[in-house]
Each structure stands twice: as structure tokens, then as C-alpha cells.
Amino acid sequence: MTFGKGHHLHLIDGSAFIFRAYHALPPLTRKSDGLPIGAVSGFCNMLFKLVEDNAGPDAPTHVAVIFDHSGKSFRNDIYDKYKANRPPAPEDLVPQFPLTRDATRAFNIACIEVENYEADDIIATLACKARDAGGRVTIISSDKDLMQLVGDGVEMLDVMKNKRIDRDGVVEKFGVGPERVVDVQALAGDSVDNVPGAPGIGIKTAALLINEYGDLDSLLARAEEIKQPKRRQTLIDNAELIRISRDLVKLDCDMDLDISLDDLEVREPExxxxxxxxxxxxxxxxxxxxxxxxxxxxxxxxxxxRAIEAAQADAPDAPPITPDSYEWVKDAAALKEWIDLIYSRGWVAIDTETTGLDEMQADLVGISLCVNAGHACYIPLAHKASAGDDLFASDALAEGQMDLETALEMLKPVLADPSILKIGQNLKYDAKILKRYGLEMAPIDDTMLMSYALHAGEHGHGMDTLSDRYLSHEPIPIKSLLGSGKSAVTFDKVPIEDAVKYAAEDADITLRLWQLFKPQLHVKQVTTVYETLERPLSPVLAQMEMNGVMVDRDVLSRMSNAFAQKMAALEAEIHEKAGQPFNVGSPAQLGEILFDKLELPGGKRGKNGKYSTGADILEDLATEHELPGLVLDWRQLSKLKSTYTDALQDHINPETGRVHTSYVQTGANTGRLASTDPNLQNIPVRSEEGRRIREAFVAPEGKVLASLDYSQIELRILAHVAGIDSLKQAFRDGLDIHAMTASEMFGVPIEGMDPMVRRQAKAINFGVIYGISGFGLARNLRIPRKDAQEFIDRYFERFPGIRSYMDETVAFAKEHGYVRTLFGRKIHTPEIAAKGPKAGFAKRAAINAPIQGTAADIIRRAMIRMPAAIEGLPAKMLLQVHDELIFEVEEQAAEETIERVRNVMETAAAPAVHLDVPLVVDAGTGRNWAEAH
DNA sequence: CTAGAGCGCTCG
DNA sequence: GTACGAGCGCTCTAGC
Structure with missing residues (x-):
């Protein structure tokens, strides 16, 4: 049977169905694993309804569902900004696209999409063919772009409004017949698809003009005759843009399709x-x-x-992880194919290989991509030829690599494309590397951050851990390629065939982890945490790290020399008092001197049978002998010199003259950040001598450092979560909270309070946050344990809400295996069920985590909002130290910056959480960090 | 020679 | 046996 007269073809605009279904329905998820399926559900219902309705006399004999092939179309070659403003598909819709294709096939309906073409072109081609063959066509869509096809037996059907659109309907909408619709659209443009058109001309005016002049070409040819000066000018000025617009809106009726109308005959579902x-x-x-x-x-x-394991077993279509399936991309043609694949998929897992771990100095060596489990490649870009390959130049590049700049030029639009999701493991690293090469990457998903949102406290979030745990696969160790220690080489020396296996595997594993984690976010109810506290923070941190902080090498160097001299003098004195030379830096040797040779009291042995020589013990011994005090002085200097004045100099980047720390977003289980290489969150401040190190952290000429920190944020959160009215009121009244606590506990007036009494209250306040114990408080305050316990008892008596908060928190942790912050962050407490000393640790950690974690969430929220808040100001956010943010700002803008930053910080909990206590931020500025703090 | 544990000290 | 959360430099040792 050949399609012809008497036949009736239904062409269904699948993409329109999907979006309609998506927006019409609440965000449903599959119960077993949280996979978002709302759009698929609506899509299936609509298909079913069509099938049901198709029983009548007007039933179609042929039917097809047409989809847009994701990514770019030939129209982007005509006009590169075509559909450029279109926002990316919502996150939870992306995984549903392929499922709607599956659904169509399950209904046994022809499912058509063609690369480089839009659904509308396929619909146009099929409609024209059917019409020419003498049949009838119904296009099921409400897309006005398809109205140009109406007429001669072709109609449109808007199923939502249940309205048929024929020739008259088109005239009603466009003021012209279907054959002139393209002309009107070309003039009017379309802001949704970013079709330019002629500025100032809408559909009404366009129809008027076309009706007057007959068609677009005549109109443009006779534009001079138009009476209205503005219209005349805009048509003359934009003639070229209008013609391009016509090419954009004109549908291709003459595509080569390898499917015939007869293939579309209606089939009963199986x-x-x-x-x-x-x-x-x-x-x-x-x-x-x-x-x-x-x-x-x-x-x-x-x-x-189903458990995760079951979900995995349930995906037998995921091929095993094997290097055999990975491709070595050698040239632009091969890369082009991968880019096309990425567009057709809508996402890509990406990983960069570099010459080192310092993102601010490492060079790019290659990039790996993965679009589907097992479907990965590596693009080597800067591998060196091995010595044997080229006798003349040892730094010659190896064969089989495409030009680095060409590759980056090709990848640049993909990485920046808002409709393509970039997936990575610790993408902040790759983003920083690529940024140094001029490439921006957005939007992103990071499997490390997903794991953190899902599993903080349960295990680490490095790729090796995740791969082993969730894919039962041990990735190729990097050491097997680079070696280790002195003989280690950089990645550019690795033979490309080995690099392909390693690098592509990383991208493959990342993609598989993403497929597992993404639906889990919903199931475990941490989507909001991931979306509002993790994902948006990553680029903010990347920017801060790249900003870096200026450090004055000379200041450090001078201090270092001074420390060295003092240490040498102390060392001589120590040896003299000890009666023999020994390594003062060795606790083991020191212990033997103190407790065996000098026979001082209190020698306690640690795990390895060595004496403990910690500061608290030496402080106690200082009353017995001169030696311990000298060692303490020596240790302070030694610490300052080795960790700060010396090591910090090695971290000054030679190109920027600044120190660029790295923040580990998944470093602390509570939601706090960790700072590494170097750690700038533990720069000394408590001792006078140590604080001077902060003088080396400076602002460049004409600028100042501004430091803003939350005042007592954890105690405020405690007052809120435990619901302690008197504490909350004290914070609202701006009282000295430690003095107030002391006053409540001991019944003494705040005015003229003994500083010792206040100090004890302060220790108790902090102790509460840490999960107080009589032993711990006793040791901290150096008072008998009995006295400490009395303090605690009295505290709980006065603030009974604190005790119940602690009990409830521990009970919650025991029941669920985790605790939550006010913002929903989960911190797992797997040891809470343990017996013995571990139980104590876990209990205290569970008490502390919601408090510390909520504070961490609040400053994260502030940081995420900060770039927009200081936009336009000559200010840069440089550092975060848990409750403090440090900015570098031009002097004359310091006041304005502080005002805006303070506002963001003080309102950072809202609107997600309403705190019963105010958040208060203190601020300071100075030429260096010591002055600013 | 190297990796890792343990100690001790720095910060919030 | 004990305060909560981190990172890093040094010493020392087990194991290649």
C-alpha cells in the first residue's frame, strides 16, 4: 500500500508535548530511585489519549512523533545567535528526554529525529510529501512556526485547546495566508528563538506591509516608497537581517529522510x-x-x-569499564564528531590532564570526554615525544595530537553552552585550568559535591573511593603512569596510548557516578542542599582562589631570620639545661630527657610507649624546671618559622606575586570549607608574636584589606535551635553573652564582674557547643573535675533547653544515622551506634554538627550572593576563615563595600530560615590583615 | 628512598 | 578515655 488519497497522516510535535507535560505536572519522581519522570508521565498520558481518540472516522492511517535533535541545527550556521537566549532545559527534565523517545517506541509509534535539523523541518518535509501524494495531514502542535505549512489538506491541531487551525485560523493569527507567514515572521522576528527581524516591527505592521506590497522581496525592493519615515528606515537598514530571518523561519520541506510515509502506518502497540x-x-x-x-x-x-545495588544490577545496559572502548582523538574531524555527540546528548563528562596539581601553574596536557557509560575519549594536546622518537629535540611534541588552540576553540562554545551540562569530579580544578586558557564552563554538575551532599560523614569523596564503592571498580592508579617520589614524571611525559586509558576512564567513571548520584539527590532529600549550597559555591571559590592574596615576601623573610636567631640561642640554652645536646624538635628525645634523665614527674606514655610532651604537660612542668618553658618558646618559634614564614614564601606564585590557596569544599563533614596549599585558615592571631605574620598579608598600593566576621555566630545558632529565650533575648539586646551567662549561673551582676568568672562562663558556653563533658571542661579550665561537673550541672539547671536539645539531637542521630543543619544539610554519624569511647566521640560530634554546620551554611549562602552584591565595586573577595570574609578593595570604595557585604552576611539565613536572633557582623580595614582584623 | 603514622601546633 | 571542626611540618619507622 502506498500513501496517497484517502490516507491521513498525524505528525506529533514531540518536543512541544514534553515541555507541556513538564510544566503542567508537579515534579514527580520514580519511587524506587527518585528519577524525575513527571514529563515522561504526562507525555505517555498524552500519547495514550491520542491513541484512544484515534478510533473515530477521522482517525489517522499514519502517525509519527517528531523530536528536536538536541543541540545545534543548520540554522546556527546561518545565524550563530539563533536560539541563543533560550535558557537551558531544567535539570530534572534533561534525563527525561531519552525516556520520551523510549515511550514513543513503546507505543509502537514511529519516532523520528534527525541531526542538524529541527523537528519543524522534519514535520514540514513529511507534510509536503503527504500533501503532494494527495493525502490529508494533521500537525499536532500549537507552534506558530508550523503555520506556514497549513493549506491544501494540511491542518494543525492544538490538543490543549482542542482547536483545529486551518487557512482561516492562520489568517486570523498572522493577517496573511500560510504562504506569506514566513514573510511576516521574517519582518516581525521572534524574541524567543532570537530571530532578529526588523526592530520596531511587530506582526500587525508586518502583515500590513506584506498585504500592501505582495511579498517580502517586493517590499524590500520598494522600501523607499514607504511613507512612514521610521518604518522605511528600519527596512532599509535591516534588509540583510530580515533576509537572514526569513532563512531562519522558513522550514525545510525537502530534507533527505531515510524513512518513507509508508513506514508511518499506524500499528497496534505490542x-x-x-x-x-x-x-x-x-x-x-x-x-x-x-x-x-x-x-x-x-x-x-x-x-x-530498591537499594543502590539493585539499581545498578538493574542497569545491565551499562557496559563494563574497560579501556578497549576508549578513543584517541587525533584530529579536528574526530573532535567534531565528539562535539556533535555532546550536543545530541545534552551533557558531557569532562576531565583535564595537566602537568601538576597547582591549578595556577600547571599546563594543560589533554582533555577527556565521556557522553555515555563506556563511551569516552581522550584528546592529547601537549604530550612530549619520548626521547627515542626525535634525536634532535627532546621537547618535541608526540605524534597524533591536534593543535591545542584549535581544540580549545572547538570546545569553547560547548563548554559555555547553557544547554550543555558539564559533568566532572572536582570540577573546580578543571574550571580553573581551563579559565587560564580563556575557557568558561557552565552549567556544571560535580560528582564530588553530589557525593558530599549525599554522604558527608560516611566516606571520602575522592574518585578512587567513589569508584570502588559505587562502581566496584578500581581506577588505574596515576602512580602507575607517573611513578612516585624523586623519579616521578609529569603527565606530558606519559605515552599517549597509556594516557588514553587512564584519562578516558576518569571521564567514564565520572559519568557513571553522575548517573547514580543524580537521582539519589531527590531520594535522599538533599537536592536543595546540592543546588543552593554546593553547586553555586564552586565557581565562587574558583574565583577567590584565582584572585589570591598579596603576600610581602620581604616581611616574611625578615621575620624568618629573626626567628632563626632566637631559636639558635634557645637551643643552646636548652642543651645546656638538659646537660647534653639533642633534637629539640623530637618529642621522643625530649621525653627521655625530661622524664628519664631529669626524672621530672607526670611522665605519661602515649600510644607508642613514648612520653607525651604536649604544651599542656610542659606548662605544668614549667614550675618544676626551667627546661620545659624554654622548649615551649622554641616550639612556638619553630612553628612560626617552618609553617608560616618559610613555607608561605614557597607558595607565592611567581607570576602573580600572590598566594593562591585551594578551598576543599568537601573537606569538613559539617559543611565547613578546608583551605590547603597553603592553609590560610590557620594563620596565627592569638599570640602577639604570631599575629605579626598577618602583617605580611597586604593590599596593593591604593587598596586596603577589609575583614568582616560574624560575631558569636555559633552561640547565636545554639540559642535559636535549642530555643533558649534568655539567650535569644540577650543577643537581641546586644549584651555581652559570656558575662550574661556568668550572671545567670552565679547570680552576680554584669557590672564590675570578675574577669575570671566571665572566663569560666565563656569556657562553658564553648564547651556546650562542643558537647560538653566534666573531664573536658576541667582540663580546659584547669580545675578539679568535680568543680567542672558542678558548673555544668548548674548551667543545665539554668538553661534546661540546652540539655533537651542535646538529648534530642543524639536521639535523632541514633534513629536516622545522621543529623541535619537548619538548611537541610545532612551530616552522617555512623559511629553513633558504636560501643566504648567511640560512642562518646560520635555523640559530641552529633551535638556539634548542626551548630557548626548551620553557621557554615550561612556563610556559604553569603558567599554565593557576594559576587552580585559587590558587582561594579572595585572589590574582590579573597579569603574565607569559617566566620570571616576578607576582601581587597580600592580605598575610596571600602566604606561602600563593607556596607554591602555586611548586609549580605547579616541577612544570609533568609529567606530559607528565620532566625530568632540577629546576626551581627564586625568589620575592619587596614593596609594588612593584622590591621584589618 | 618513600609512604604513612604519630605528635604537636595553628586557626574558627 | 574525652571537649567540635580542620591542615601541615617534623620525626621516626616499616618496608621496598
Whole structure:
């Protein structure tokens, strides 16, 4: 049978269906694993309704669902900004795109998409073919771009409004017949698709002009005749843009399709395949309805959520992880194919290989990509030829590599494309490397951050850990390629064939982890944490790290020399008092001197049978002998010199003259950041001598450093979460909280309070945050344990809400295995069920985590909002130290900057959380960090 | 020679 | 046996 007169073709605009379904329905998720399926559900219902409605006399004989092939089309070659303003598809819709194709096939309906073309072109080509063959066509869509096809037996049907659109309908909408629709659209433009058109001309005016002049070409040719000066000028000025617009809106009726109309003949669904699909989506109602209609038994959909392991076993289509499937991309043609694949998929896992771990200095060596489990490649860009390959130049590049600049030029639009999701493991690293090469990357998903949101406290979040744990696969160790220690080489020396296996595997593993984690975010109810506290922070940190802080080498160097001299003098004195030379830096040797040779009291041995010689012990011994005090002085200098004045100099970047720390977003289980290489969160401040190190952290000429820190944020949070009215009121009244505590506990007036009493209250306040114990407080205050316990008892008596908060928190942790911050962050406490000393640790950690974690969440929220808040000011955010943010700002803008930053910090909890206590931020500025703090 | 544990000290 | 959360430099030793 050949398609012809008497036949009726239905062409369904699949993409329109998907978006309509997505927006019409709440965000449904599959019960077993949280996979978002709202759009698929709506899509299936719409398909089913069509099938049901197709029983009547007007039923189609042929039907097809047409989809847009994701990514770019030939129209982008005509006009590169085509559809450029279109926002990316929502996160939870992206994984549903392929499922709607599966659904179409499950209904046994032809499913068509063609690379480089839009659905509208395929619809146009099929509609023209069918019309020419003498058949009828109904286009099921409300897209006005398709109205140019109406007429001669072609109609549109808007299923939502249940309205047919024929020739008259088109005239009603455009003021012209279908054959002139393109002309009107070319003039009017379309802001949604970013079709330029002629500025100032809308559909009404366009129709008027076309009706007057006949068609677009005549209009443009006779533009001079137009009476209205503005219209005349805009048509003359924009003639070229208008012609381009016409090319953009004109649908291609003459595509080469390898499918014929006869292939589209209506087929009955195959019950088994359709029901299997519906059951796999866990659509209970629809499965039953369709099973009933088809007259077969409804398949059973299990109610119990599957475990992760089951979900994995459930995906037999994921091929095993093997280097055999990885591709070595050698030239632009091969890379182009990968880029096309990325566009067709909508996402890509990416990983960069470099010559080192310092993102501010390492060079790019290659890039790996993965679009699908097992489908990965490596693009080597700067591998060196091995010595044997080229006798003349040892730094010659190896064969089989494409030009680095060409590759980056090709990848640049993909990485910046808002419709392409870039997936990585610790993407901040790759983003910084690529940024140094001029490439921006957005939007992103980071499997490390996902793991952190899901599993903080349960395990680490490095790729090796995750791969082993969730994919049961041990990745190729980097050491097997680079070696280790002195003989280690950089990645550019690795033979490319080895690099391909290693690098592509990393991208492959990352993509697989993403596929596992993404749906889990919903299931574990940490989507908001991930989306609002993790994902948006990563680029902010990257920018801070790249900003760096200026450090004055000379200041450090001078201090270092001074320390060295003092240490030498102390060392001589120490040896003299000890009666023999020994390594003062060796606790083991010191212990023997103190406790064996000098026979001082209190020698306690640690785990390895060595004496403990910690500061607290030496302080106690200082009353017995001169030696311990000298050692303490020596240790302070030694610490300052080695960790700060010496090591810090090595971290000054030779190109920027600044120190660029790295923040580990997943470093602390509570949500705090960790700072490494170097750690700038533990620069001395408590001792006078140590604080001087901060004088080396400076602002350049004409600028100052501004430091803003939350005052007592953790105690404020404690007052809020434990609901202690008197503490909350004290914070509202701006009282000295430690003095107030002392006053409440001991019944003494705040005025003229003994500083010792206040100090004890302060220790108790902090102790509470840490999960207080009599032993700990006793040791901290150096008072008998009994006295400490009395203090604690009295404290709980006065603030009973604190005790119940602690008890409830521990009970919650025992029941659920985790605790939560006010913003929903989960911190797992797997040891809470343990016996013995571990239980104590876990209990205190569980008490502390919601407090410390909520404070961490608040400053994260402030940091995420900060770039927008200081936009336009000559100010840069440089550092975070848990409750403090440090900025570098031009002197005359310091006041304005502080005002804006303070405002963001003080309101950072809102609107997600309303605190019963105010957040207060102290601020200071100075030429260096010591002055600013 | 190297990796890792343990100690001790720095910060919030 | 004990305050909560981190990173890093040094010493020392087990194991290649």
C-alpha cells in the first residue's frame, strides 16, 4: 500500500508535548530511585489519549512523533545567535528526554529525529510529501512556526485547546495566508528563538506591509516608497537581517529522510513491550488503564524502594569499564564528531590532564570526554615525544595530537553552552585550568559535591573511593603512569596510548557516578542542599582562589631570620639545661630527657610507649624546671618559622606575586570549607608574636584589606535551635553573652564582674557547643573535675533547653544515622551506634554538627550572593576563615563595600530560615590583615 | 628512598 | 578515655 488519497497522516510535535507535560505536572519522581519522570508521565498520558481518540472516522492511517535533535541545527550556521537566549532545559527534565523517545517506541509509534535539523523541518518535509501524494495531514502542535505549512489538506491541531487551525485560523493569527507567514515572521522576528527581524516591527505592521506590497522581496525592493519615515528606515537598514530571518523561519520541506510515509502506518502497540516500559517507569495508574484496554494482566510494580545495588544490577545496559572502548582523538574531524555527540546528548563528562596539581601553574596536557557509560575519549594536546622518537629535540611534541588552540576553540562554545551540562569530579580544578586558557564552563554538575551532599560523614569523596564503592571498580592508579617520589614524571611525559586509558576512564567513571548520584539527590532529600549550597559555591571559590592574596615576601623573610636567631640561642640554652645536646624538635628525645634523665614527674606514655610532651604537660612542668618553658618558646618559634614564614614564601606564585590557596569544599563533614596549599585558615592571631605574620598579608598600593566576621555566630545558632529565650533575648539586646551567662549561673551582676568568672562562663558556653563533658571542661579550665561537673550541672539547671536539645539531637542521630543543619544539610554519624569511647566521640560530634554546620551554611549562602552584591565595586573577595570574609578593595570604595557585604552576611539565613536572633557582623580595614582584623 | 603514622601546633 | 571542626611540618619507622 502506498500513501496517497484517502490516507491521513498525524505528525506529533514531540518536543512541544514534553515541555507541556513538564510544566503542567508537579515534579514527580520514580519511587524506587527518585528519577524525575513527571514529563515522561504526562507525555505517555498524552500519547495514550491520542491513541484512544484515534478510533473515530477521522482517525489517522499514519502517525509519527517528531523530536528536536538536541543541540545545534543548520540554522546556527546561518545565524550563530539563533536560539541563543533560550535558557537551558531544567535539570530534572534533561534525563527525561531519552525516556520520551523510549515511550514513543513503546507505543509502537514511529519516532523520528534527525541531526542538524529541527523537528519543524522534519514535520514540514513529511507534510509536503503527504500533501503532494494527495493525502490529508494533521500537525499536532500549537507552534506558530508550523503555520506556514497549513493549506491544501494540511491542518494543525492544538490538543490543549482542542482547536483545529486551518487557512482561516492562520489568517486570523498572522493577517496573511500560510504562504506569506514566513514573510511576516521574517519582518516581525521572534524574541524567543532570537530571530532578529526588523526592530520596531511587530506582526500587525508586518502583515500590513506584506498585504500592501505582495511579498517580502517586493517590499524590500520598494522600501523607499514607504511613507512612514521610521518604518522605511528600519527596512532599509535591516534588509540583510530580515533576509537572514526569513532563512531562519522558513522550514525545510525537502530534507533527505531515510524513512518513507509508508513506514508511518499506524500499528497496534505490542502489549508486552508497552507494559514493560510503563511498569519500569512505575506508572501505576496508567499501566493498569492500558493493560485493561489491551485486555491483558496488569504487571506488578513492586512498592519497596530498591537499594543502590539493585539499581545498578538493574542497569545491565551499562557496559563494563574497560579501556578497549576508549578513543584517541587525533584530529579536528574526530573532535567534531565528539562535539556533535555532546550536543545530541545534552551533557558531557569532562576531565583535564595537566602537568601538576597547582591549578595556577600547571599546563594543560589533554582533555577527556565521556557522553555515555563506556563511551569516552581522550584528546592529547601537549604530550612530549619520548626521547627515542626525535634525536634532535627532546621537547618535541608526540605524534597524533591536534593543535591545542584549535581544540580549545572547538570546545569553547560547548563548554559555555547553557544547554550543555558539564559533568566532572572536582570540577573546580578543571574550571580553573581551563579559565587560564580563556575557557568558561557552565552549567556544571560535580560528582564530588553530589557525593558530599549525599554522604558527608560516611566516606571520602575522592574518585578512587567513589569508584570502588559505587562502581566496584578500581581506577588505574596515576602512580602507575607517573611513578612516585624523586623519579616521578609529569603527565606530558606519559605515552599517549597509556594516557588514553587512564584519562578516558576518569571521564567514564565520572559519568557513571553522575548517573547514580543524580537521582539519589531527590531520594535522599538533599537536592536543595546540592543546588543552593554546593553547586553555586564552586565557581565562587574558583574565583577567590584565582584572585589570591598579596603576600610581602620581604616581611616574611625578615621575620624568618629573626626567628632563626632566637631559636639558635634557645637551643643552646636548652642543651645546656638538659646537660647534653639533642633534637629539640623530637618529642621522643625530649621525653627521655625530661622524664628519664631529669626524672621530672607526670611522665605519661602515649600510644607508642613514648612520653607525651604536649604544651599542656610542659606548662605544668614549667614550675618544676626551667627546661620545659624554654622548649615551649622554641616550639612556638619553630612553628612560626617552618609553617608560616618559610613555607608561605614557597607558595607565592611567581607570576602573580600572590598566594593562591585551594578551598576543599568537601573537606569538613559539617559543611565547613578546608583551605590547603597553603592553609590560610590557620594563620596565627592569638599570640602577639604570631599575629605579626598577618602583617605580611597586604593590599596593593591604593587598596586596603577589609575583614568582616560574624560575631558569636555559633552561640547565636545554639540559642535559636535549642530555643533558649534568655539567650535569644540577650543577643537581641546586644549584651555581652559570656558575662550574661556568668550572671545567670552565679547570680552576680554584669557590672564590675570578675574577669575570671566571665572566663569560666565563656569556657562553658564553648564547651556546650562542643558537647560538653566534666573531664573536658576541667582540663580546659584547669580545675578539679568535680568543680567542672558542678558548673555544668548548674548551667543545665539554668538553661534546661540546652540539655533537651542535646538529648534530642543524639536521639535523632541514633534513629536516622545522621543529623541535619537548619538548611537541610545532612551530616552522617555512623559511629553513633558504636560501643566504648567511640560512642562518646560520635555523640559530641552529633551535638556539634548542626551548630557548626548551620553557621557554615550561612556563610556559604553569603558567599554565593557576594559576587552580585559587590558587582561594579572595585572589590574582590579573597579569603574565607569559617566566620570571616576578607576582601581587597580600592580605598575610596571600602566604606561602600563593607556596607554591602555586611548586609549580605547579616541577612544570609533568609529567606530559607528565620532566625530568632540577629546576626551581627564586625568589620575592619587596614593596609594588612593584622590591621584589618 | 618513600609512604604513612604519630605528635604537636595553628586557626574558627 | 574525652571537649567540635580542620591542615601541615617534623620525626621516626616499616618496608621496598
Amino acid at each position: 502489549a508486552e513491550a508497552l507494559l514493560e516500559f510503563l511498569a519500569s517507569m512505575e506508572f501505576r495508574t496508567l499501566t493498569k488503564r492500558i493493560a485493561d484496554k489491551l485486555g491483558v494482566d496488569t504487571p506488578v510494580i513492586p512498592d519497596t524502594p
